Amino acid sequence: MLIADFPLFPDQASTMASKVDNLYLFLIALCGTVSVGVFLTIFYFAIKYRRRPDNEIAEDYEPPKILEVTWIVIPSILFLGIFVWASWVYFQLARVPDNSLQIYATAKQWMWKFQHPTGQREINELHVPVNRPIKITMASEDVIHSLYFPAFRTKMDVLPNRYRTMWFQATKTGRYHIFCAEYCGTLHSGMVGWVDVMEPTAYQTWLAGGSEGSLASQGEKLFQKYACNTCHTNDASGRGPVLIGVYGSSVMLSDNTIVPADDNYIRESILNPQAKIVKGFGPPSVMPTFQGQVSEDDLLKLLAFVKSLGSTRTAAPAVASPQSSTTTAAAQTTKEPKKKP
Amino acid sequence: MSDLAFEHGEEHPPHPFLQHHFEDLGQQHEASTLGMWAFLCTEILFFGGVLLAYWVYRIMYPAAWALGAEQQNTLAGGTNTLVLIVSSLTMALAVRSAQLNNRRGTVLMLILTLIFGTMFLGIKSYEYHAHWMEGLFPGAHWHWQPKDPAISALTPKVQLFMVFYWGLTGLHALHMVIGVGLLLYILARAWRGDFHAEYYAPVEVMGLYWHFVDIVWIFLFPFLYLIPHVGAHHVG
Amino acid sequence: MTTTTLHDVRFIEPAKTRNYLNEDYGFFSWVLTRDHKRIAILYLISVTIMFMVGGFFAMMMRLELLTPEGDLLTSDTYNKFFTLHGIVMIFFFLIPSIPAVLGNFILPLQLGAKDLAFPRINLLSWYLYIIGASFGTYVIISGGVDTGWTFYTPFSTQYSNTHVFATTLGAFIVGFSSILTGLNFIVTTHRMRAPGLTWFRLPLNVWALYATSIVMLLATPVLGITLIMLMIERVLHVGIFDPALGGDPLLYQHMFWFYSHPAVYIMILPAMGVASDVIAAFTRKRIFGYKFVAFSSLAIAFLGFLVWAHHMFVAGISVYSAMIFAFLSFFVAVPSAIKVFNWTATMYRASVSWQTPMLYAMGFIGLFTIGGVTGLFLASLGLDVHVTDTYFVVAHFHYVMVGGAVMAYMAGLHYWWPKITGRMYPEWWARLAALLIFVGFNLTFFPQFILGYLGMPRRYHAYAPEFQVLNVLSTAGASVLAVGYALPLVYLLLSLKLGRPAGPNPWGAVGLEWTTSSPPPKENFHETPVVTWEAYDYRGMMKAMGETQNV
Incomplete structure (x- = not known):
């Protein structure tokens, strides 16, 4: 073992890394002082007041009670401070x-x-450009996993029943570990990979490599393959809601509640159409369930397609302007929504 | 540390039912009742766990829950509720009789409680049998489908409802069976004349348990039989 | 100098012949006993065996992790070993260790009672433990289980093809053992205290056991019902937690941690109690801030119920619920901090003995402090995202569970060993073992903090090569630790034959358990004690003793 192969501190390769590390180092300083202090005090007392023939019974001495107040109040204030700091970091990790x-x-x-x-x-293997925020929308096909980038100080469990979103912005090119952090069975420790952080130009070159067309266009093919388009037509004549402009809007349901049409709403409506039925289309919805028929990969393609329908009905399945998603939609208050292929 | 037993005067030889590690019957009585109360706290959390899961899914799948409740025999469930409430009354009267040195009364009331308890289990098994025949038992034997094919998608969720139905009522019925067994034991002792005003802790502890099982049912009945349909639509 | 010294403290002359050990002989006098002291011995034997089983799995894991490649064990075997290590150590060793062994033996003695309130239920608890442990043993022999001790769904219900059912059934049954023990302790503490023994005269060990019992009583049933639902899902293939059938895997995690976080306090609270008693005895001083320490146990028991979701900060709970749980998690640390500072302050101007139980107790304070403050790292939301599910967590809970709970268990075992057996253990060997355990422990687990921050995930059979040096250190430490734990097994057993008779109060400690002979008679006290002194009140007790002798 060479010392060079023996790191004591992980790479700092994202915008969040230093923020997390600052908190960590502060806690080490604070808690280290307290722990070492307790150790040394115990040791000092144990020697200084060790039992001798003339002190068989301890002196009749009670320290002042104000000490109790001191060590209740001071830690509480410190804890409050750490809590606020840590939550501030957490909010940044959560806000894409x-x-x-x-x-x-x-x-x-x-x-x-x-x-x-x-x-x-x-x-x-994941190729991403440096200095650009990357948002990962993810789901699991089977058990719970957890996507972990130690060098970016971020991690999130991947669930089999809904989409979750994490983000990072790499600051240094290079290859960094990807780990699965939630135990998932036999080859859990083999569920590892590398993230390649590249210069933007190198990334563009890499992107130019093979592709079967954009995700949205692959989703559109699936949209036809599963015959979704027979009901979800481009005008109100179909048996299902029009999907144009749905993503990112608010949808009125049959029980008069209003829900946001986000990733998980689209997913649920495909897999479990009865769960949230658009007003005027049931209940019950005439759409069959696609649970167990559409793979997670295909679901993501369908999602990309529905997203690409954006807010205007003229929008052709837009090819990956990667910014997309959250910026689109919103403005339109299209009352018609989705449901049933 | 009650001195209850000593207040009643003269020096006795130790009471035959005083266990060796207690000072007196008063201490023993207080220990048994506190023990039963503590046990019931455990029981509340035990049922509470399933009820939590029940409520999570009831909120997630209201239509399936309403449809599931519709499959229940409300008349049988209602009758059972009544039967259990009356049995709680007779149980309370049994404790009262024991406190008043009324052996005949204790025995009579215990027998009545026993009859009502058995009646509850009888009606419950009738319901279970009906559910089984209709294919409403979750797992491989399940073959129930809603009459309206348009809502067949609800079937797995109705099955989930029935998991809670069988789980909750089954757990409750298990408590009833244990209760009936304990009643038989208490009855035998009451018959033998073990209980009197100074020593009736077993009857009281039995009563606490019985009332608890009764109260659980008071919750289960509306949770499983009487779920209103959500919104204006009739889904079933 | 007064006319009496502490070593003369004895209210009653030791019985020359009769005690609980020689009252009856024969196999059935043990397995059908209702004497809390004998049941404690039964538990002692059982948990020691389970500790060795769990330790074997730990050792095999550490050996596997000597090299980055998975070369010693297959990945399936490794997964089974860490699962079994967790299940055996938590359900079959740590949870019953202090309450069911030391608590069972010492609680009635400290209360001046003849037995626990429900001796038959106490024996039933042990049988439930044995039945649960039999399921565990069956699982180990017939091929193991690979879900991790947390049994996360849907892996445990739909994907694992190992003995999940038998394992969860075993854990379910052993849960009832712990519920009944808790129930027994609560009733005994309320109803069976000796005349004059008011709540604030109780040793802090009793307060801690009482708080533990509340947690056992109220948290364990939720685990029980959760495991039942898991078993139902596994057998009937219905979707209670399986998302493919409409269930929610996060609900399982909530319900599991609603028990399993308080379960951590089931393991550490009694350790705090033992530490309090040992520190008072070996400093010959009343614990500073007695009431603060007593109530902090109850505060921990209460707050412990409100922090479960801090195990789930990256699992899929909302940002706001994460904040609430993080906030409460910081405040569950306050009562622990109170205890640490009070123990330390107790040593000021004390009469500190360096005997073995005190060495363990001092080790306990230090290691528990490290375990506690690293808990703050994990409660810090933004930092937890990085370190959760890594070796940082592994190191943290081993500092609390092994550095804390097991150190205190060893302290208590040595402290009360003369009372339990009537004989002294060899002091020199015991000190050596304490030192080995302290050094071995830190060598094993301290590197794991660094590993965790570097990003090594837990439950990894093979790992990235740059993590090797720290893993080798950890394995080296584990070997020292193993020797440290093997030593007491040998010398304690030998002391049964060779140890010198202890006498009723070898430490010159206060507390009702030291007023009766060693080993105690079957009914604990020759006559019901009457308490006139405060807890840990050396001067008050000396005075009372003087009066007794004058009578």
Whole structure:
């Protein structure tokens, strides 16, 4: 073992890394002082007041009670401070920047599958440009996994029943670990990979490599393959709601509640159409369930397609302007929504 | 540390039912009742766990829950509710009789409680049998489908409802069976004349348990039989 | 100098012949006993065996992790070993260790009672433990289980093809053992205290056991019902937690941690109690801030119920619920901090003995402090995202569970060993073992903090090569630790034959348990004690003793 192979501190390769590390180092300083202090005090007392024949019974001495108040109040104030600091960091980890590059991920026993909006797919390997926020929307095909980038100080469990979103912005080019952090069965420790952080030009070159068309266009093919388009037509004549402009809007349901049409809403409506039925289309909805028929990869493609329908009905399945998603929609209060292919 | 037993005067030889590690019957009585109360706290959390899961899914799948409740025999469930409430009354009267040195009364009331308890289990098994025949038992035997094919998509969720139905009522019925067994034991002792005003802790502890099982049912009945349909639409 | 010294403290002359050990002989006098002291011995034997089983799995894992490649064990075997290590150590060793062994033996003695309130239920608890442990043993022999001790769904219900059902059934049954023990302790503490023994005269060990019992009583049933639902899902293939059938896997995690976080306090609270008693005895001083320490146990028990979702900060709970749980998690640390500072302050101007139980107790304070403050790292939301599910967590809970709970268990075992057996253990060997355990422990687990921050995930059978040096250190430490734990097994057993007779109060400690002979008679006290002194009140007790002798 060479010392060079023996790191004591992980790479700092994202915008969040230094923020997390500052908190960590502060806690080490604070808690280290307290722990060492307690150790030394115990040791000092144990020697200084060790039992001797003339002090068989301890002196009749009670320290002042104000000490109790001191060591209740001071830690409480410190804890409050740490709590606020840590929550501030957590909020930044949770809030995805608007201009993020969207990447989709699927976890399954025991591999990571990544899909780029332009259609490139990779396994256990992820290429991203440096200095650009990356947003990963992900789901699991089987058990719970957890996508972990130690160098970016971020991690999130990947669930089999809904989409979750994480983000990072790499600051240094290079190759960094991807780990699965939630135990997922036999080859859990083999569910690892590498993230390649590249210069933007190198990334563009890489993107130019093979692709089967954009994700949205692949989704459109699936939209026809599953005959979704027979009901979800482009005008109100279909048996299902018009999907144009739905993504990112608010949808009125049959029980008069209003829900946001986000990733998880689209997913649920495909897999479990009865769960949230658009007003005027039931209940019951005439749409069959696609649970067990559409793979997670295909679901993500369908999602990309529905997203690409954006807010105007003229929008052709837009090819991956990676910014997309959150910026679109919104303005239109299209009352008609989705449901049933 | 009650001195209750000593207040009643002269020096006795130790009471035959005083266990060796207690000072007196008062201490023993207080220990048994506190023990049963503590046990019931455990029981509340035990049922509470399933009820939590029940409520999570009831909120997630209101239509399926309403449809599931519709499959229940409300008349049988209602009758059972009544039967259990009356049995709680007779149980309370049994404790009262024991406190008043009324052996005949204790025995009579225990027998009545026993009859009502058995009646509850009888009606419950009738319901279970009907559910089984209709294919409303979750798992491989399940073959129930809603009459309206348009809502067949609800079937898996109705099955989930029935998991809670069988789980909750089954757990409750298990408590009833244990209760009936304990009643038989208490009845035998009451018959033998073990209980009197100074020593009736077993009857009281039995009563606490019985009332608890009764109260659980008071919750289960509306939770499983009486679920209103959500919104204006009739889904079933 | 007064006319009496502490070593003369004895209210009653030791019985020359009769005690609980020689009252009856024969196999059935043990397995059908209702004497809390004998049941404690039964538990002692059972948990020691389970500790060795769990330790074997730990050792095999550490050996596997000597090299980055998965070369010693297959990945399936490794997964089974860490699962079994967790299940055996938590359900079959740590949870019953202090309450069911030391608590069972010492609680009635400290209360001046003849037995626990429900001796038959106490024996039933042990049988439930044995039945649960039999399921565990069956699982180990017939091929193991690979879900991790947390049994996360849907892996455990739909994907694992190992003995999940038998394992969860075993855990379910052993849960009832712990519920009944808790129930027994609560009733005994309320109803069976000796005349004059008011709540604030109780040793802090009793307060801690009482708080533990509340947690056992109220948290364990939720685990029980959760495991039942898991078993139902596995057998009937219905969707209670399986998302493919409409269930929610996060609900399982909520319900599991609603028990399993308080379960951490089931393991550490009694350790705090033992530490309080040992520190008072070996400093010959009343614990500073007695009431603060007593109530902090109850505060921990209460707050412990409100922090479960801090295990789920990256699992899929909302940002706002994460904040609430993080906030409460910081405040569950306050009562622990109170205890640490009070123990330390107790040593000021004390009469500190360096005997073995005190060495363990000092080790306990230090290691528990490290375990506690690293808990703050994990409660810090933004930082937890990086370190959760890594070796940082592994190191943290081993500092609390092994550095804390097991150190205190060893302290208590040595402290009360003369009372339990009537004989002394060899002091020199015991100190050596304490030192080995302290050094071995830190060598094993401290590198894991660094590994965790570097990003090594837990439950990894093979790992990235740059993590090797720290893993080798950790394995080296584990070997020292193993020797440290093997030593007491040998010398304690030998002391049964060779140890010198202890006498009723070898430490010159206060507390009702030291007023009766060693080993105690079957009914604990020759006559019901009457308490006139405060807890840990050396001067008050000396005075009372003087009066007794004058009578």
